[in-house]
Structure formats: C-alpha cells, structure tokens
Amino acid sequence: MEEYKKRIIKTIQYIDHHLDTRLSLEKIAEIGAYSPFHFHRIFKMITGETLQSYIIRKKIEKSAFYLAVKKTIGIKEIYLELGFSDHSAFNKTFKKYYGISPSEFRRSAPGSFHRILAVESKNGQVSTVFDQYICNVENLLNWTKxxxxxxxxxxxxxxxxxxxxxxxxxxxxxxxxxxxxxxxxxxxxxxxxxxxxxxxxxxxxxxxxxxxxxxxxxxxxxxxxxxxxxxxxxxxxxxxxxxxxxxxxxxxxxxxxxxxxxxxxxxxxxxxxxxxxxxxxxxxxxxxxxxxxxxxxxxx
The missing domain is CATH 3.20.80.10 (Regulatory factor, effector binding domain)
Known part of the structure; x- marks a missing residue:
C-alpha cells in the first residue's frame, strides 16, 4: 500500500499543476508508472474517487473559489484557465455540481465569510448553500485584535x-x-x-x-x-x-x-x-x- 500511495501522490501533484491541460488516463498512468487498467483501479482505491471524477471536482471547486473571491476575473478567463473548451461545457458541468450556473453562483456568493456547499434535496436536485462562518464582522475584528x-x-x-x-x-x-x-x-x-x-x-x-x-x-x-x-x-x-x-x-x-x-x-x-x-x-x-x-x- 505504501508504494501505491507514493506513486498516486506523484499523479495527484501532476494533476494539480496541469488542470489547464487535457489530462488523459494514459498520460497520468504513465506518470505513476502504472498500466492504465491498473492505475484506474488503484487510484479509486486510495482516493475514493475515479480519476475523471477527481479531475472534474478539482476544476469545478477551483472555479467556484475564483467566482466567489476574485469577482474581477471574467468567467471566460476562469473556464479557459481550467481547460474547458467553451462556456456551454463549463456551464453544464458547473451546474451539475452546484445546481446553478456560474453567473448565478457569482451573484449569490456572499464573499469570504461563507463556506460553499452543494446539497442534494429530497427530489434529487442539487442546490447551493452558503453556510456562514462568522456572523458578526465587528466581533470577529475585535477577536482578532x-x-x-x-x-x-x-x-x-x-x-x-x-x-x-x-x-x-x-x-x-x-x-x-x-x-x-x-x-x-x-x-x-x-x-x-x-x-x-x-x-x-x-x-x-x-x-x-x-x-x-x-x-x-x-x-x-x-x-x-x-x-x-x-x-x-x-x-x-x-x-x-x-x-x-x-x-x-x-x-x-x-x-x-x-x-x-x-x-x-x-x-x-x-x-x-x-x-x-x-x-x-x-x-x-x-x-x-x-x-x-x-x-x-x-x-x-
């Protein structure tokens, strides 16, 4: 298991530094010195996710962070940086994960005091919830001092x-x-x-x-x-x-x-x-x- 983890660490680091490129199973398996067939199985065993699910989640979470915190960056700039070919593909994937479009998400994101959660409702629909970290800014500033x-x-x-x-x-x-x-x-x-x-x-x-x-x-x-x-x-x-x-x-x-x-x-x-x-x-x-x-x- 230790040797598996060592090689999976290399692939995760590679993925994180190449989210803006096309990340194929064959290339990532090569980085970890696995055959594609065995790599797919071992990656899921260690991370609990398929390779494709992991890559998509990383891209969408990073885009959500940019949308909420860096509001001066255009949506197009964000999705191109993360390797999405066009707005339609990015919009569809983002909405599947957070339940709303990137533009709706940016409008509703309250800023740096909230955690962004994707919650599945009883009817199976995904909705976005902004869970508040700290209620009172003045109290937080006093605590900080x-x-x-x-x-x-x-x-x-x-x-x-x-x-x-x-x-x-x-x-x-x-x-x-x-x-x-x-x-x-x-x-x-x-x-x-x-x-x-x-x-x-x-x-x-x-x-x-x-x-x-x-x-x-x-x-x-x-x-x-x-x-x-x-x-x-x-x-x-x-x-x-x-x-x-x-x-x-x-x-x-x-x-x-x-x-x-x-x-x-x-x-x-x-x-x-x-x-x-x-x-x-x-x-x-x-x-x-x-x-x-x-x-x-x-x-x-």
Missing part, C-alpha cells in the same frame, strides 16, 4: 519533507508517519524542528473529507528524492500576510477567516500559492490545549 498579531513579512524559501493527507481526519496519522521517518534520520526530536501544514484545497469549496493537507517538517537542506510516503516540497520565498498567536485547534477557523478579511481590507491579493501554518509549540504539551501558530497567506 485580542488573539492575533498580523503583519506583512518577506519569508525565506522553506524546504520541507511532506506527507499527503486526504481528509482532515487523517492529518494526525500523516504527522505520525513523518515523525517516524524523521526519528530514523535523527531529525527528531530537536529543539529547532518546526512542523508546517500546507493547505492544497480550500475548506470554502472542498468537503473536509476530501481536503488535501500536507503534513510537513522544515528541513535545513532540500530533500533530494521521495522516500516512501515522504516527498520533497518547497514553499517559495515571498511576501506573506502572517497572523501569529497562541490559540486552540477550535480557533483555527476564526484565525483563517479573520486573516483573509484583513488581507482583503488592506487591498492585498493572494498569490498562486498555498496557505500554510507554522507551529512553534505543541498543543498536547499545554494545559489548555493552546499552541503558538503563524497563519500565512502568500500575497503579491
């Missing part, structure tokens, strides 16, 4: 050893795999070791059970090659909005919402890079379950 110190900082390049987690329920076990690997390499435990979570999907548009989170460890030098489920990952140097504070796991959602609010109100835009968390302490070692965390959004 008390709990987070927000700044814009230029962060250096970070070389990571990473383990992919499919779904929030599997993050802890992914860190377990990473720590066991690090112990064998004599990289853990050490005082300066930092753990980092990189979010490759947004909770705004992706169900928690399907969100991809990379459990990572910051390394002094780059990992040259994949070792089992451990693979190299790099966070590029650049400007970030950084919110720092001592919080509990239950506070994480508020931290992220408030950080994106601060980013928007200060006229920053997100780079094509993934948000991440840097942990400076372990909540399991604190009597109140708190930990020091940097919440980071890469920006222009």
């Amino acid at each position: 008390m709990n987070l110190k927000i700044k814009v900082a230029d962060l250096q390049e970070m070389n990571l050893a990473s383990v992919m987690s499919l779904g929030t329920a599997n993050v802890e076990s992914s860190y377990g795999i990473l720590i066991e690997w690090a112990k064998k390499k004599h990289l853990f435990p050490k005082d300066h070791v930092k753990m980092i979570s990189v979010y490759h999907d947004s909770f705004k548009v992706t169900p928690p059970a399907k969100v991809r989170i990379h459990a990572c460890m910051l390394l002094d030098k780059k990992l040259e090659a994949q070792e089992g489920e451990i693979f190299p990952e790099t966070i590029d140097a650049g400007k970030c909005v950084v919110g720092s504070g001592e919080v509990t796991l239950n506070d994480f959602e508020q931290c992220w919402v408030s950080l994106f609010l601060w980013m928007n109100e200060n006229s920053y835009t997100m780079r094509k890079a993934f948000p991440f968390e840097i942990y400076h302490s372990n909540f399991k070692e604190h009597p109140e379950g708190k930990m020091w965390v940097d919440f980071c959004i890469p920006i222009h």
Whole structure:
C-alpha cells in the first residue's frame, strides 16, 4: 500500500499543476508508472474517487473559489484557465455540481465569510448553500485584535519533507508517519524542528473529507528524492500576510477567516500559492490545549 500511495501522490501533484491541460488516463498512468487498467483501479482505491471524477471536482471547486473571491476575473478567463473548451461545457458541468450556473453562483456568493456547499434535496436536485462562518464582522475584528498579531513579512524559501493527507481526519496519522521517518534520520526530536501544514484545497469549496493537507517538517537542506510516503516540497520565498498567536485547534477557523478579511481590507491579493501554518509549540504539551501558530497567506 505504501508504494501505491507514493506513486498516486506523484499523479495527484501532476494533476494539480496541469488542470489547464487535457489530462488523459494514459498520460497520468504513465506518470505513476502504472498500466492504465491498473492505475484506474488503484487510484479509486486510495482516493475514493475515479480519476475523471477527481479531475472534474478539482476544476469545478477551483472555479467556484475564483467566482466567489476574485469577482474581477471574467468567467471566460476562469473556464479557459481550467481547460474547458467553451462556456456551454463549463456551464453544464458547473451546474451539475452546484445546481446553478456560474453567473448565478457569482451573484449569490456572499464573499469570504461563507463556506460553499452543494446539497442534494429530497427530489434529487442539487442546490447551493452558503453556510456562514462568522456572523458578526465587528466581533470577529475585535477577536482578532485580542488573539492575533498580523503583519506583512518577506519569508525565506522553506524546504520541507511532506506527507499527503486526504481528509482532515487523517492529518494526525500523516504527522505520525513523518515523525517516524524523521526519528530514523535523527531529525527528531530537536529543539529547532518546526512542523508546517500546507493547505492544497480550500475548506470554502472542498468537503473536509476530501481536503488535501500536507503534513510537513522544515528541513535545513532540500530533500533530494521521495522516500516512501515522504516527498520533497518547497514553499517559495515571498511576501506573506502572517497572523501569529497562541490559540486552540477550535480557533483555527476564526484565525483563517479573520486573516483573509484583513488581507482583503488592506487591498492585498493572494498569490498562486498555498496557505500554510507554522507551529512553534505543541498543543498536547499545554494545559489548555493552546499552541503558538503563524497563519500565512502568500500575497503579491
């Protein structure tokens, strides 16, 4: 199973970087060093989805995020970037997933304080529900002032050893795999070791059970090659909005919402890079379950 996961990780990374191209079964199977027949079966066994379902879901979720958050980008620009040949094909696929057209979705999307859900009604029809994260903006801003110190900082390049987690329920076990690997390499435990979570999907548009989170460890030098489920990952140097504070796991959602609010109100835009968390302490070692965390959004 470990070897299967290692090769599926390569294919998922390839898919994510090529959503704007034609992704054929044959090409992706080749990336994972499988025959097309065996790859299709193994991909579904590990991810719980067929390859085609996974690709379509990734394209549509990404388009939904752009429609809701980046309202200055034209719909045509969005669907062409994601590899849809024309408006009709994009419109039909989007409506099948969210129950309404992309233009209706954009008009009804309330912005950065809501989670976007696709819900099937009793008659089998799909409808879109915007589930509110935080009701009162003023209360959120007051909470932020008390709990987070927000700044814009230029962060250096970070070389990571990473383990992919499919779904929030599997993050802890992914860190377990990473720590066991690090112990064998004599990289853990050490005082300066930092753990980092990189979010490759947004909770705004992706169900928690399907969100991809990379459990990572910051390394002094780059990992040259994949070792089992451990693979190299790099966070590029650049400007970030950084919110720092001592919080509990239950506070994480508020931290992220408030950080994106601060980013928007200060006229920053997100780079094509993934948000991440840097942990400076372990909540399991604190009597109140708190930990020091940097919440980071890469920006222009």
